[in-house]
Amino acid sequence: MNYLEIKKILPKGVNLLAVSKGFKSSDIEYMQSLGQIDFGESKVQEAMQKPVFQIDNNLIWHFIGRIQTNKIRKIVKHFDFIHSVDSYKKLLKISEVAIELQKIPNVFIQVKLAKDPEKAGFSYAELMANWDQIKQIKGIKINGLMTINPKGLNAESNLELFNKCRLIADNLELPDCSMGMSNDWEEAIKAGSTWIRLGSLIFGQRYS
Numbered sequence: 001m002n003y004l005e006i007k008k009i010l011p012k013g014v015n016l017l018a019v020s021k022g023f024k025s026s027d028i029e030y031m032q033s034l035g036q037i038d039f040g041e042s043k044v045q046e047a048m049q050k051p052v053f054q055i056d057n058n059l060i061w062h063f064i065g066r067i068q069t070n071k072i073r074k075i076v077k078h079f080d081f082i083h084s085v086d087s088y089k090k091l092l093k094i095s096e097v098a099i100e101l102q103k104i105p106n107v108f109i110q111v112k113l114a115k116d117p118e119k120a121g122f123s124y125a126e127l128m129a130n131w132d133q134i135k136q137i138k139g140i141k142i143n144g145l146m147t148i149n150p151k152g153l154n155a156e157s158n159l160e161l162f163n164k165c166r167l168i169a170d171n172l173e174l175p176d177c178s179m180g181m182s183n184d185w186e187e188a189i190k191a192g193s194t195w196i197r198l199g200s201l202i203f204g205q206r207y208s
């Protein structure tokens with residue numbers, strides 16, 4: 001399926017984030033010409049090197065990578081959505097910077113629902129233990145939860161983890177779940193994802 005075919009079958013309420021990490025400015029502009037507005041990058045420096053990122057063009061930028069604390073200022077300044085906040089400390093720092101810069105970032109809290117040494121994120125227990133404090137953080141809008149499933153799971157296991165994420169979000173009265181990538185987006189939609197994050201499926205193979 002290509003970009004336009006995927007767009008056509010997306011249920012109402014499911015947004016497509018075009019993950020442009022590893023792709024060029026010209027690839028992003030091509031997607032823009034097809035009507036895509038939301039783009040995701042996982043490294044601040046890589047994003048800032050792309051001319052399309054620097055110009056005022058009504059595109060909406062989402063940060064989806066591992067957050068280094070010393071990059072938080074740049075992330076808040078240049079991105080409208082942050083999908084990958086994996087600690088309470090970083091939430092506080094994002095809040096502090098956001099208030100200073102007078103921006104209200106849309107934040108997703110990254111949760112880790114299966115053992116995966118490659119992935120960061122709040123465990124369910126950590127999220128619950130911190131939730132009352134998290135809710136009170138000023139200057140940010142907590143849209144929902146984000147999750148990345150471990151590599152190599154079958155469709156059934158992917159669906160199970162996505163269902164778990166959706167259930168936790170519902171219990172916390174959070175509207176959004178950022179979940180689903182090129183190889184598991186269909187299960188994510190079944191589970192109630194509101195943001196699928198697609199890179200290679202729509203752009204093709206990455207350069208880097």
Ligand SMILES: *Cc1c(COP(=O)(O)O)cnc(C)c1O
Pocket residue numbers: 019021042064065148181182183197198199200201
């Ligand atoms: C790279 C990446 C994606 C997109 O991956 P594809 O498999 O190319 O669709 C989605 N989410 C995150 C957090 C990523 O780092």
